[in-house]
Amino acid sequence: MNFIDLQAQRARIAPEIDAAIGRVLSTCGFIMGPEVVNFEAALASFAGARHALACANGTDALLIPLRAWDIGPGDAVFVPSFTFVASAEVAPLVGASPVFVDVLPDTYNMDPESLEAAILAVKAAGELTPRAIIAVDLFGQPADYPAISEIAKRHGLKLIADQAQGFGCTLNGRQPLDWADVATASFFPAKPLGCYGDGGAVLTNDPALAGLVDSIRIHGKASAEDMAARRYDNDPRYLNMRVGVNSRLDALQAAILVEKLKIYPDELVRRDAIARRYSERLAPYVRQVPKVIAGGFSNWAQYTIEHDARDALCAHLKTKGVPTAIYYPIPIHMQDVYSRYPRAPGGLPVTEAVRSRVVSLPMHPYLSEQDQDRVVESIASFS
């Protein structure tokens, strides 16, 4: 049994993927180009965004908007600690300070009260300027965007929805981007919408920001707006308006993603059915089955339960041939290199408690009922 079964998906669409790869090979256009433009259009339409800009990975997708907003030294970026390190890593990468916020015990997503308290504390201390919030759709479910965006607006902060895990999730039928300035995606192979390498995207409804992101992802090249504002008749890639980065998407990955996006809605339905079946059967044996925010639709990037004897349970499951994973054993604020950054007043008690209870189970759209029953029976036999 696999934790995530990429082979099963490949078997479903191998001819389409192979044809897409063959098309790119025959043109030898390997970086950006029409395949990327096609993919961006499909992605924007799927996500209900005015602009989708592909980039090299989900980390750059967070970094580039921070650069576009000139967030840097002396600035504070509020972020949960219970997430993959990249959510917070981008703050020091631009010279800013992450400020760690606690999560809610049921959804593991940013706690709006902890966020508000952290912003007030940073303002009172007067050393850092609050600039942005990075909310994470952890394990695939949407953060509490109505509450978080209200706080962001009231304090004049930018809001990024880190959808590296949660791309495709919704809240009351709406996309996180409806509340956020930017939503980001990662196409790392193990993410729900993965490619065959690294990839990412920035989604926004703001045309000026889209122009800046397009420029920064390609070494600060002149955007259409930059070009219109001055006389320059050469290739915009050689008129560099700002310090950018190299964060392009490969045409091969874009061509693969176009095919994968076509089956993604169906995969989301399958994931949801699998998660429901897990929860019905597992509830008697665990401390907590996943709880989704009211009105939320999760993509189930992870199916994560809580168990008081988590480590013994994992060892038991291993003997039964059931793979598990722990996301995340060390929250970011407890990692040595991040321990010097500020935290919300009162610390992060929920984060520090759940980290020793959470365990993620095999989850992918092609998980068979037999395999799922084996996972459930193996857990039942431990209790």
Ligand SMILES: *Cc1c(COP(=O)(O)O)cnc(C)c1O
């Ligand atoms: C995977 C992930 C990222 C980074 O994506 P990469 O494509 O690996 O750079 C950022 N945030 C979260 C929450 C993630 O899970």
